[in-house]
Amino acid sequence: MAALSLKNIQKIYPHSGQSKPRKKKGEPEKKSNLQVTAQGVIAVQAFNLDIADKEFIVLVGPSGCGKSTTLRMVAGLEEISGGELYIDGKLMNDVEPKNRDIAMVFQSYALYPHMTVYENMAFPLKLRKAPKDEIDRRVKEAAAILDITQYLDRKPKALSGGQRQRVAIGRAIVREPKVLLMDEPLSNLDAKLRNQMRAEIIKLRQKINTTFMYVTHDQTEAMTLGDRIVIMKDGWIQQIGTPQEVFDHPANLFVAGFIGMPQMNFFDARLLCEGGKYSVSAGGCTVELSPEKQANLAAKKVPAQDITLGVRPSHMVLSGQHGNTLTAVVEVSELMGSEVHFHANAGGKDVVVIVPTMNADGGRVDSFRSGDKLNLTFSGSVCHIFGQDGKNLEF
Amino acid sequence: MQRVSKAAGRKAISGDLVFRIVNGLLLGLVALIVLYPLYFVIIASISSPEAVLAGKVVLFPVGVNFDGFRKILERSDIWRGYLNTIIYTVLTVILSLLVTVPAGWALSRKTLPGKKFWMMFFIIPMFFGGGLIPFYNVMSSLKLVNTMWAVILPSILSVWNLFMTKTFFETSIPDGLIEAAKIDGAGQFRVFTSVVLPLSKAIMAVMALYYAVGQWNSYFNAMIFLQDESLYPLQLVLKEILIASESTVGGSGETILEQFRLANQLKYVSVIVSSLPVLCLYPFVQKYFAQGVMIGSLKE
Numbered sequence: 001m002a003a004l005s006l007k008n009i010q011k012i013y014p015h016s017g018q019s020k021p022r023k024k025k026g027e028p029e030k031k032s033n034l035q036v037t038a039q040g041v042i043a044v045q046a047f048n049l050d051i052a053d054k055e056f057i058v059l060v061g062p063s064g065c066g067k068s069t070t071l072r073m074v075a076g077l078e079e080i081s082g083g084e085l086y087i088d089g090k091l092m093n094d095v096e097p098k099n100r101d102i103a104m105v106f107q108s109y110a111l112y113p114h115m116t117v118y119e120n121m122a123f124p125l126k127l128r129k130a131p132k133d134e135i136d137r138r139v140k141e142a143a144a145i146l147d148i149t150q151y152l153d154r155k156p157k158a159l160s161g162g163q164r165q166r167v168a169i170g171r172a173i174v175r176e177p178k179v180l181l182m183d184e185p186l187s188n189l190d191a192k193l194r195n196q197m198r199a200e201i202i203k204l205r206q207k208i209n210t211t212f213m214y215v216t217h218d219q220t221e222a223m224t225l226g227d228r229i230v231i232m233k234d235g236w237i238q239q240i241g242t243p244q245e246v247f248d249h250p251a252n253l254f255v256a257g258f259i260g261m262p263q264m265n266f267f268d269a270r271l272l273c274e275g276g277k278y279s280v281s282a283g284g285c286t287v288e289l290s291p292e293k294q295a296n297l298a299a300k301k302v303p304a305q306d307i308t309l310g311v312r313p314s315h316m317v318l319s320g321q322h323g324n325t326l327t328a329v330v331e332v333s334e335l336m337g338s339e340v341h342f343h344a345n346a347g348g349k350d351v352v353v354i355v356p357t358m359n360a361d362g363g364r365v366d367s368f369r370s371g372d373k374l375n376l377t378f379s380g381s382v383c384h385i386f387g388q389d390g391k392n393l394e395f
Numbered sequence: 396m397q398r399v400s401k402a403a404g405r406k407a408i409s410g411d412l413v414f415r416i417v418n419g420l421l422l423g424l425v426a427l428i429v430l431y432p433l434y435f436v437i438i439a440s441i442s443s444p445e446a447v448l449a450g451k452v453v454l455f456p457v458g459v460n461f462d463g464f465r466k467i468l469e470r471s472d473i474w475r476g477y478l479n480t481i482i483y484t485v486l487t488v489i490l491s492l493l494v495t496v497p498a499g500w501a502l503s504r505k506t507l508p509g510k511k512f513w514m515m516f517f518i519i520p521m522f523f524g525g526g527l528i529p530f531y532n533v534m535s536s537l538k539l540v541n542t543m544w545a546v547i548l549p550s551i552l553s554v555w556n557l558f559m560t561k562t563f564f565e566t567s568i569p570d571g572l573i574e575a576a577k578i579d580g581a582g583q584f585r586v587f588t589s590v591v592l593p594l595s596k597a598i599m600a601v602m603a604l605y606y607a608v609g610q611w612n613s614y615f616n617a618m619i620f621l622q623d624e625s626l627y628p629l630q631l632v633l634k635e636i637l638i639a640s641e642s643t644v645g646g647s648g649e650t651i652l653e654q655f656r657l658a659n660q661l662k663y664v665s666v667i668v669s670s671l672p673v674l675c676l677y678p679f680v681q682k683y684f685a686q687g688v689m690i691g692s693l694k695e
Contacts, residue, residue, distance in 0.1 A: 075574075075578060076577075076578075077574050077577070077578075096577075096582075097574075097577045097578045098577060098578070098579075098580040098581065098582065102578065103578060103579075104574075104575070104578045106571050106574070106575060108569070108571045110569070110571040110572050110574070110575035111575075112572065112575075112576075112590060113594065114593040114594060123576075123579055123589075124579035127579060127580035127581055127585065128580055171575075171579070175579075
């Protein structure tokens with residue numbers, strides 16, 4: 001149990017002999033999308049985050065965004081190039097991993113193959129010279145929580161992937177660490193097992209009192225597990241907020257596109273401001289914004305301008321009318337059971353629309369085939385308005 | 396359609412069969428080339444020397460006798476040589492593992508301070524030796540000449556073996572495991588003893604075998620540095636016996652001929668006496684060569 005504070009954390013990987021930036025005429029100094037400077041490749045920069053005691057924080061983002069690097073800096077496995085890391089108010093930048101009182105679950109499990117499950121779980125306690133009976137009690141307690149008591153005498157090679165990951169979690173929680181770090185712990189499991197283990201982690205969280213820091217590239221894990229989510233891209237934090245906040249109020253186009261499944265629809269649109277009332281116009285459909293959005297935009301004195309309009313697929317509505325609607329042509333329809341996902345083309349833009357297969361009265365909703373026209377509309381409260389720089393104009 | 400695919404299937408099976416037969420024949424031939432000389436040494440050592448010299452011993456021993464073995468094994472210096480060699484080999488293996496394995500581990504770490512310097516430190520003497528006379532002078536000034544340490548100490552680190560060990564650690568011990576141990580509370584030494592060593596049985600077995608065979612078969616250092624016959628290893632004793640039996644002067648013509656035949660048989664016997672213990676050791680080490688120690692530890 002501990003609060004964590006990351007202040008202006010930075011990670012720079014110095015250039016090795018081969019990877020020194022070669023400057024060619026007209027070629028920008030870039031390695032993927034990370035910033036490259038004379039000192040090296042900047043993997044994480046200006047990372048500021050305060051994590052409360054017992055909070056569950058999820059770092060999420062695409063590959064190479066710096067989320068694992070950040071976690072490894074907290075663990076002490078990577079040197080911190082700049083900034084300060086505090087655990088329980090103590091500066092930890094130069095403290096050895098073993099003295100940080102943290103535990104970590106690795107994506108690859110990292111179980112000791114020559115030890116049994118019991119020995120694997122007892123190893124951290126042995127190293128701390130805990131009495132034998134206490135080791136025994138705590139290992140058995142952790143094994144009971146994770147339902148692996150029957151495997152205590154087995155070696156890792158005799159376990160399935162899910163069981164191995166439970167052992168890895170067991171080894172981490174047996175020490176009752178101040179902070180539990182998890183680096184994509186479910187990525188190596190199949191889809192069914194992943195769902196099951198995700199629920200197990202939620203249950204585990206209720207049973208043990210500790211601060212969690214969890215890294216994943218899977219937004220479902222992020223949304224379901226985290227008290228707060230930190231969304232990262234190219235080494236920068238894009239947004240920090242509760243799952244609901246980042247879903248409802250994405251700070252920029254990247255967050256809007258990254259969070260939510262299927263991805264948010266984006267349209268080239270125009271923000272109109274007439275008589276103090278804001279509305280958006282896209283593809284022949286003009287919608288007045290909700291009072292909350294009106295107030296936000298008015299407070300920031302946002303002028304009328306060209307924007308990118310974002311609307312989630314589940315917020316697009318099929319309209320019976322023909323006027324003031326967005327017209328799209330169905331390309332593919334995917335029946336998902338209780339709903340249909342229509343992939344359509346609206347003026348050259350790909351649009352996804354989610355429609356329930358039944359209406360409120362239990363009747364079947366009209367089916368559409370490839371080539372059929374959809375008349376779409378949306379309400380003013382579900383519009384996300386992004387300026388030319390990709391930032392949400394309400395923020 | 397089905398008939399066509401059946402025919403195609405039959406063709407593939409007969410192709411496989413031809414491949415297997417040719418493969419088996421070739422491998423059999425290679426095995427024969429390797430095994431026959433070993434077999435010949437065994438049958439020649441117990442055949443009558445006349446038959447061996449006359450080329451009559453081809454597949455089976457002719458005129459079976461154990462005179463050669465009797466002649467060799469009844470000498471007390473052979474047994475002393477055996478004992479010396481065993482002592483030298485055991486000490487060499489223990490000391491070499493104590494030096495090679497930790498050194499290999501240290502060199503395999505990216506964070507080793509001055510890694511480039513240490514690599515050069517080991518690589519340069521691998522290609523440029525100081526020569527025999529400086530080597531002798533060093534041993535002499537360390538007062539090691541005519542002691543068993545003159546045979547043991549120069550053999551406890553082979554740079555080639557060191558680099559093999561280093562490569563093993565770099566490729567076979569995953570970083571994730573080391574990081575997990577560090578987070579679990581292990582320091583550098585504990586990581587090495589509790590995690591790395593138990594997973595390095597394969598390389599330790601291979602190194603033990605290499606160092607043991609190297610020391611068992613070596614005679615040059617002993618020849619240069621040892622004057623006291625009671626310190627002679629087996630190889631040197633056998634060499635002395637062979638030279639003595641070949642260079643007997645005087646006696647009647649028949650005695651000289653007899654000596655010549657015996658010397659010939661002794662050659663085969665000494666090959667067996669000196670290589671049998673190593674051949675017996677191999678099956679116990681062999682299982683480590685192909686063992687996958689990391690199964691179940693990590694998901695790659």
